Amino acid sequence: MRAFTSFMLLLSSMCLLTGCSPFASDNTVEEIAPVTFLSVEAGGEKGKLKVSTLVPPVMKEDKQFFSTNVTLLEQGRRSFNLKYYREIKLGQLRMLFIDEKVARNGIVSLIDTILTDPEVSPRLYLVVFKGDFEAFIKNRMQQQKDLDYYLYRMFKHYEKGKQGEITVTNIHEFMEKVYSPYSDPYIPVFRVDKDNFRYEGTGFFGNGKLKGGTDKNQDQFFQLLNNYHFLKNMIITPLDVSLGEVRSRVTTHVNLNDHTVSFNIHYRGRIDEYRGTKDLDRQVSIYELVDELEGYMEEGTVSLLKKLQELKVDPLEIGGQTMAPASKPMSEEDWIKFWESAKIKVDCHFELEPLSI
Amino acid sequence: MFWKKKSKRVRHENKEGNQLFQKSKDLSIAAVKGLISNMDDGELIEHRINKERNITLIFIRTLIDVERLNESIIQPLKNCSEDMIHTCIASVKAGALSSLDEAQKLMMLGHVLLDDGKGRWWAVPLVNTLGRSIEQSEAETILYGPKDSFTEQIDQNITLLRRRLPVTELKTEKFSAGYLTKAKVVLMYVEGIANPDIVDIARKKISKINIDMVIEQSNLAAFMEDHIHSVFPQFQQTDRPDQCAYSLGLGKIVILVANTPFALVAPITFFHLFQSPEDYIHKWMVASFLRCLRYVSYLASTTLIPLYVALTTHHYQVIPLQILFVLLESRSKLPFSPFWEALFMLLILEIIKEASLRMPSKTSTTLGTIGGIVIGQAAVEAGFVSKVLIVLVGIAAIASFLVPNYLLSKTNTLIQFAFLILSSLLGFPGIVFGMIYVLAHLNGLSSLKQPYFAPVAPLYWRDWMDFFIRAPIPWMKKRPAHVHPLFKWRYNRGDDH
Amino acid sequence: MGDFILFDKTAQLGKGYIIAFANRSQMLYFILFLPKFLEMPYSLLGILAIGILSQINLFILSKCLSSKYTQQGYQGFADLLGRRTLRIIAFAGIAFIFIKMSLIILGYAEIVHQFIFPAMQLPWMILFIILLSTYIASQGMEKTLRFGIIAFLCTFWIILLYIPYFFPPGAELHDLYPLIPTDWSHNPWKGILMVWSSLSGPEYLLLLLPWLNSKQKMLRYLSIANAISILQYLLLFLGCLFFFGSTYLGKIGFPVVNMIRYLQSPVFERVEIIMISLLMFHYVFFISVLLLCLYGAIRISAGTQDKETTRKGFYAVCLLVLAGVFFIQSFYWREGKELNGWANVQLWSGAFTYLLIPSLLLAATKIKGRGSSL
Structure with a gap:
């Protein structure tokens, strides 16, 4: 029992002698300002970055927008600290907005820096933006005080829902794909101006650099080919139809001898809205519509895949198909060489769920 | 554990004392x-x-x-x-x-x-049997089940037990304790079930007691406990005869002390203190749920406030963003750091709790009003404490009442304070340090020399039937192993009985 | 209670303790960065192979454990090896035990430092861990071993946290290819050695024999423990492969801990902070057992094993350990993502003790048995 006493004595004495505290830093919540996002743009000079953020995070205080030109990312935080009365902390960093120009020059080293900070969670959403992000924030922060929080909620919602409305990528997924030989990362691309923050499509990366992206229409095909294989809502303007709850089942086959990559895709969905000329009460016209849909899907998918070939990226991890338990895997360069020149065969099948009325 | 027992000195003085009364x-x-x-x-x-x-x-x-x-x-x-x-x-x-x-x-x-x-x-x-009549238990009330409880009349108490166990194997050994009080102490056990070694330990411990006064059962327990410096009670104190009879039947011993309506039951384990007679009245799934709820709420009552302090002082990353914003807003203008804030609130809570126990029941409404509104709401409005903490303090306080054993429910306060200091120093690892210490301490305790932390350590798998879950009673075919009963089986096995 | 008795014995500890002890001893510090060194998917086979080897070794160990010499504790060992040799061996054992113990402490302190409190000064953590272990150990060997069950129950379920990683979209089958090595550009030997070294630990049961119930099927329990450990290794490694992919895995410092950072629960995000804190149960338990072993070894090598254990002596040993760990901490700092010299020492010493002690001891009993029967 003396151990207990001495233990308590030791503790209480340590508590009293605060000068002897084991810590050099303190994270008491009222003294820190955990920022939720950082935005990175190209700085004025060459090789410099412009880092900005919004403090404080949601509170009934006036928001301040900070931005500074730095060479190192940490420098940004430091300079914010010098300006602000609370210490800026990155432990709650949820979003990283990267300017398109920066993204085109490569962002792996930037992300590495962020990942080395043990405080930062690997669930950090990556976003590429085109346009003037600063103007957007400055304009909106007056009207909507917890703007950054709602942006975060939006990403979280679409990540959880897996509904293919927008692409969501976090820092871990990005890095895993960067290092994995047969897959290339992708990041959502947003267009911002003073009033809007609009989803534009998915941006594809190769070797850590932004190569190109989809438009809103192509993005639907990408969502159906990619991980989630689901679209909550697919709008097909040429056919005047909107489909709901579209699911896809994709089987990919890589034939190294034939130099072809074939896709066999089964779709299943429901007609949400139809403004076309066909009379859907007739079975024949349903068949016609299905045929048209299949044709449309094939065309769209092929054009997306061609684009990926042009960009020399493989975000769909098709290269993984070439692996087998006992064979020596292809090198990354070999695969990309194969991929950019491979023949593509796409076969789509569409199943429409029975109309409810 | 490291202090040598000081009882020798007491014994020495005692000899002189005895001579005072010898004529x-x-x-x-x-x-x-x-x-x-x-x-x-x-x-x-x-x-x-x-x-x-x-x-x-x-x-x-x-x-x-x-x-x-x-x-x-x-x-x-x-x-x-x-x-x-x-x-x-x-x-x-x-x-x-x-x-x-x-x-x-x-x-x-x-x-x-x-x-x-x-x-x-x-x-x-021609003894005067003046005493209270048998009334309902106040310390441990249950809805469905026997309502009688012990009184100050020891013979009446024995009667209550004998009626429940009408077998001649139920032995009562008489001792007297305290040279001033000469309190009658009765050691009860069921011969043939209770382990004679344990009975012997109890017998020796009682006869060794050498003090002037044994007024009530806790005085006796204080002398019989293996570890006097522990906050955890090593004897179950109950005023319910049904509880005692059940324990006797399992092979435990019961000690009755004259002029007190509480009996001591031993050997017990830490987990016994979470069991209520009501567990055996409910259906087994409900009972298991309630029992788990009790463990969880005991844990919550000890760690909730320390967790708050750990989160707000060290691990802001752990808090989900939504909650963090609430915390940031409620804490932004507070004068105290989370540790001091929590310490003050806990102290105030303990003061209110203690006051409500000591006050006559008519004034308790006033106390509730003062405690709830004045201290709670006013403290928040004045900006001394955060709303979040008030909520947590409330939850922790209510959670502490779920433990059926009053003595155990009082230990959590001390543990809470220790955890509070640790968490303010070291955050989560600090709380885990505290937990390891408490668990190691519990692991080292014993009740009548039987391990206190059974059935976990030492591991008695079959006692797990009556542990986190309370298995259906027909499944509990054996008496608990930590009591080391002479006769293991609870059902009649033909040839043996 | 007044006497300070560390090595008394009132009850025999059964199968639960053996399984818990053997399993926990195989899940110590190395497991946290083992996947990084294994890296390639075909190392799965390596783990399996080492698991089988370890099983054979445990078979030998269980033979040793059930021999009539080892059953008697110190006296038996003295009869078997002679007092003088035993003293020398005990003296050498001090080094091995100390290396193992200091690596666990330093390794854990480092993880805490890296993931939870980057600003913390390491000596504080070390001090706290040793204080706590000293407290547990001072309750005596029997209660310390009993604490093993608590440690086991408090940490075993951590493996369940890795289950989410086995589901798509994170997990894809081609993450596991190639399963059969096709070229030897990546050198897996260090990883394999680390698996072996990490599996070492059950040999410490030899020192705990007097507390164990000798009448039980030791081999079966050891096999169960070994199988559980191998399963856990495989699970962790598979989870890492699924999560990181083999190329990225080689670049991650503590993959097993880093993975957990990705988990989120509705109440707590950053589950790794909680997990790392809970791991302490397991380390503190093992350190306290090792402290007692160290104290015993020092007593034997000093020739005072027949005298009573003293509080002063035990605390002096603990203080020495504290001083030693501080000393090592100030000299061996881990830089980059590779192992430091000290971890390498443990890598080899662990592998060495696990490989040689059971077989040598078995050989000694056989020779002695033959000698005495002649």
Whole structure:
């Protein structure tokens, strides 16, 4: 029992002698300002970055927008600290907005820096933006005080829902794909101006650099080919139809001898809205519509895949198909060489769920 | 654990003390009269029977049943012509006395001393059984189940137990404790089930007690506990005869102390303190859920506030963003750091709790109002504490009431304070440090030399039937292993019984 | 209670303790960065192979454990090896035990430093861990071993946290290819050695024999423990492969801990902070057992094993350990993502003790048995 006493004595004495505290830093919540996002743009000079953020995070205080030109990312935080009365902390960093120009020059080293900070969670959403992000924030922060929080909620919602409305990528997924030989990362691309923050499509990366992206229409095909294989809502303007709850089942086959990559895709969905000329009460016209849909899907998918070939990226991890338990895997360069020149065969099948009325 | 027992010194003084009360005089009327000198309620009645015989009755009026004095002793003696007059007193058994010491003892226990006029002394028991009637248990109330509880009358308590276990194997061994109180202590166990080693340990521990006063069961427990420096009770204290009878049947021992309505039950484990008689009344799934709820709420009552302090001082990353914003807003203008804030609130809470126990029940509404509104709401509005903390303090306080054992539910306060300091220093690892310490401490404890943290350590798998989950009673075919019962099976196995 | 008795014995500890002890001893510090060194998917086979080897070794160990010499504790060992040799061996054992213990302490302190409190000064953590272990150990060997069950129950379920990683979209089958090595550009030997070294630990049961119930099927329990450990290794490694992919895995410092950072629960995000804190149960338990072993070894090598254990002596040993760990901490700092010299020492010493002690001891009993029967 003396151990207990001495233990308590030791503790209480340590508590009293605060000068002897084991810590050099303190994270008491009222003294820190955990920022939720950082935005990175190209700085004025060459090789410099412009880092900005919004403090404080949601509170009934006036928001301040900070931005500074730095060479190192940490420098940004430091300079914010010098300006602000609370210490800026990155432990709650949820979003990283990267300017398109920066993204085109490569962002792996930037992300590495962020990942080395043990405080930062690997669930950090990556976003590429085109346009003037600063103007957007400055304009909106007056009207909507917890703007950054709602942006975060939006990403979280679409990540959880897996509904293919927008692409969501976090820092871990990005890095895993960067290092994995047969897959290339992708990041959502947003267009911002003073009033809007609009989803534009998915941006594809190769070797850590932004190569190109989809438009809103192509993005639907990408969502159906990619991980989630689901679209909550697919709008097909040429056919005047909107489909709901579209699911896809994709089987990919890589034939190294034939130099072809074939896709066999089964779709299943429901007609949400139809403004076309066909009379859907007739079975024949349903068949016609299905045929048209299949044709449309094939065309769209092929054009997306061609684009990926042009960009020399493989975000769909098709290269993984070439692996087998006992064979020596292809090198990354070999695969990309194969991929950019491979023949593509796409076969789509569409199943429409029975109309409810 | 590291302090040597200081009981030796007590024992030494005790010897002198005993001499103070020893009178080595012969048994004579003068000497017995001396015993009741300066006693207002000491009475001496001289009575002449058969003309030539003078008998003397000496007794303490407040200790004997005065109404029965006439019919039991005086009337029979009036017509007594026998030489040995005790044969005339048929309704109660008179015993011969040989020494003044014995006379004094018996007189103080409610006997009437009787001098037959020929130099022989008798003691006739005529004990006053004044006491409370059997009432409902207040410490452990249950809805469906037996409502009776022990009273201060030890014989009545034994009756309650004997009625529940009407077998001759139920043994009662009598001891007396305290040289001033001379409290009757009864050790009860079921022979053939209870392990004789454990009974022996208890027997030795009781007979070794050497102190002036044993007023109630806790005095006794204090001397019998293996680890006096632990916050955890090593004896279960209950006033429910059904609980005691159940424990006896499982092979435990029960110790009753005179003039107190609580019995001590041992050996127990830490987890026993979370069991309520109600567990065996509910359906097993409900009972299991309630039991788990109790463990969780005990854990919550000890760690909730420390967790708050750990999160707000060290691990802001752990808090989900939504909650963090709430915290940031409620804490942004507070004058105290989370640690001091929590410490103050906990102290205030303890003050309120303690006050509500000590206050007469009529004032408790006032107390509730003051405690709830003035201290809670006003403190928030004045900006001393955050709303979040008030909510957590409330939850922790209510959670602490879920533990059926009152003594155990009081330990959480101390643990909470220790955890609070640790968490403010080291955050989560600090709390885990505290937990390891508490668990290691529990692991080292014993109750009547039997491990306190069974069935976890040592591991008794079959006791897990009655642990986190309370398995259906027909499944519990064996008595708990940590009691080491002589007869393991709970059901009748034909040839054995 | 007044006497300070560390090595008394009142009850025999059964199968639960053996399984818990053997399993926990195989899940110590190395497991946290083992996947990084294994890296390629075909190392799965390596783990399996080492698991089988370890099983054979445990078979030998269980033979040793059930021999009549080892059953008697110190006296038996003295009869078997001679007092003088035993003293020398005990003296050498001090080094091994100390290396193992200091690596666990330093490794854990480092993880805490890296993931939870980057600003914390390491000596504080070390001090706290040793204080706590000293407290547990001072309750005596029997209660310390009993604490093993608590440690086991408090940490075993951590493996369940890795289950989410086995589901798509994170997990894809081609993450596990190639399963059969096709070229030897990546050198897996260090990883394989680390698996072996990490599996070492059950040999410490030899020192705990007097507390164990000798009448039980030791081999079966050891096999169960070994199988559980191998399963856990495989699970962790598979989870890492699924989560990081083999190329990225080679670049991660503590993959097993880093993975957990990705988990989120509705109440707590950053589950790794909680997990790392809970791991302490397991380390503190093992350190306290090792402290007692160290104290015993020092007593034997000093020739005072027949005297009573003293509080002063035990605390002196603990203080020495504290001083030693501080000393090592100030000299061996881990830089980059590779192992430091000290971890390498433990890598080899662990592998060495696990490989040689059971077989050598078995050989000694056989020779002695033959000698005495002649």
